[in-house]
């Protein structure tokens with residue numbers, strides 16, 4: 001019998017009114033999820049997230065809302 005495990009989809013919301021482009025999420029993320037675009041954080045590789053919550057803790061303006069953290 002084949003065994004499959006399913007992981008709930010992670011969602012990351014970044015408030016671009018709060019984001020100051022500090023890049024802490026880019027620096028701290030072990031999975032390279034984030035990228036700065038025009039001075040704002042984006043999460044183009046959210047599917048690589050390992051749900052460590054380091055980005056949420058590192059953000060100086062608390063601009064990141066993470067479904068698991």
Ligand code: SF4
Pocket residue numbers: 028029030031032033048049050051052053054055056066
């Ligand atoms: S929770 Fe961890 S792995 Fe996921 S985006 Fe944040 S820093 Fe990266």
